[in-house]
Amino acid sequence: MGDGGVLIDRLIQVVTTAGRGLGSPSTLDNGSLVRELVRSGDDDLFQLLVQRCRDRVFRLAASMLGPGNEAEAEDVVQEVFVLVYRKIDTFHHDSDFSTWLFRITRNRAIDRLRTARMRHHHVGDEVLRSMPSRGKIGDPELAALAGERRTAVLQHVQRLPDQQRTVVYLYYWIGSGVADIAELLEMNVQTVKSHLHRARRRLALELEAEGSSHA
Amino acid sequence: MPDGQDELMDRAIRDAFAATARPSLSPYFKRRLRVALADEKRRQRTAKTRMRIMQAYWVLSGLVAISIMLTLPRSGSQGGAWLPLLVVTAVVAVPLMLVRVDLVDLILGSAEKLRDHSGVE
Structure with a gap:
């Protein structure tokens, strides 16, 4: 009876599924x-x-x-x-x-x-400066310093090569995961990680050369 | 680059972006898209109507051309020689003038389609 019961259940399932056709569009x-x-x-x-x-x-x-x-x-x-x-x-x-x-x-x-023609000037400096800084820093000098550092990082991100810049924006600004970025940009996960690593290295070198301490 | 430096840079970028608001679609987006899609539907309807009119024109003008040709004497009529030429010119030239915009659209649309499918960036 056990096997027969399973068979009938399966049959009911098949008939029900067929009756539903494609099912609800949301599924x-x-x-x-x-x-x-x-x-x-x-x-x-x-x-x-x-x-x-x-x-x-x-x-x-x-x-x-x-x-x-x-x-x-x-x-x-x-x-x-x-x-x-x-x-x-x-x-x-x-x-x-x-x-x-x-x-x-x-x-x-x-x-x-x-x-x-935004390729070379995505955002003006004034836009970057006007972005609110995180939290409140009591000391105005420290706040100004933090603001400058932030602006410097954002400016250098803008100057990254197209692919690296897009990956950095997706990862750090938009908060997408590596797998999601890989799908959006038709890359594999390793390539995304590699772009991120190279972007960080490049930014570190450029900021160092400019004398901007990010640590 | 040493791992430590990579981590520091990672933190610096995170800090820089932490204050930057994440982008999101405006509340008006749905309405704007609805309007744009309504325009697109209207454009498609107009294009379809235009195509049907053109097809009807081709069929009608073809029939007229054939019937005129049939009514004309096959040879020896010097006076009627210009008429078939005129009819054929009208049948070919008028629709071409009317659809030239569509032809341009077709060429541009094909190039665009080719690019979207080939993934050339």
Whole structure:
């Protein structure tokens, strides 16, 4: 009876699953959601897709454009989703949807950087200086010194090569994990770690050369 | 770089960014995206309508051209020789003039699509 009971349970499970069809859209993975979206053209599915991906797309765009350009990053996110809406039926399922989405985001952010000629002056010094300092330092001299040190570090981060700068922004500013960065930038985890290490080494050398003590 | 120095630099960068607010999407983003998507839908609808009109034009002008050709004497009519040429020119040239913008869009769109799929940065 035991085996028969298991068999009946299994049969009920199969019938129930088949009856449910694809199930609720919220339980679908992104790939299946995109397939369903292309098939049905249902706007609610697209909204669900946006809801799922918008924060990561924004983090990627913001990390590429840098602090002070959050509004630009938001524009990039909007452009990306309009583009995805327009071209969703051209997406080939041979790659992951997220990979395709992040690639479009990177290309849009690069275009935005080029257009705005922000590559060499991401944020003005005044913007960096105006960023609030952490906590309150009683001694005004110490506070000024800490502020200068902070500004120096941020300025040198801006001058890092593109990939290193984006990785540093994602890791230190946005707080993404190494695995998340690897996925956003289509790199492996070791490459991300290597970029971080090289960026720190470069910053240390440059700050040392400038006579800025960071210790 | 020694490990100690790496750690110090790590801390210095953390301190520098600790005070910098993490970016987040503004509360207006959803509304802005909704408007942008509505514009995109409208654009797609217009493009589709334009395409249908063009197809209908091609079919109609083709039929007109064929019927004119059929009604003309096959040879020996000097006076009617210019008419087929005019009809063919109109059939080919007018739609080309009307769709030239679409052709440019198509070329640009293909280049963009190629780039997005190839991952060239």
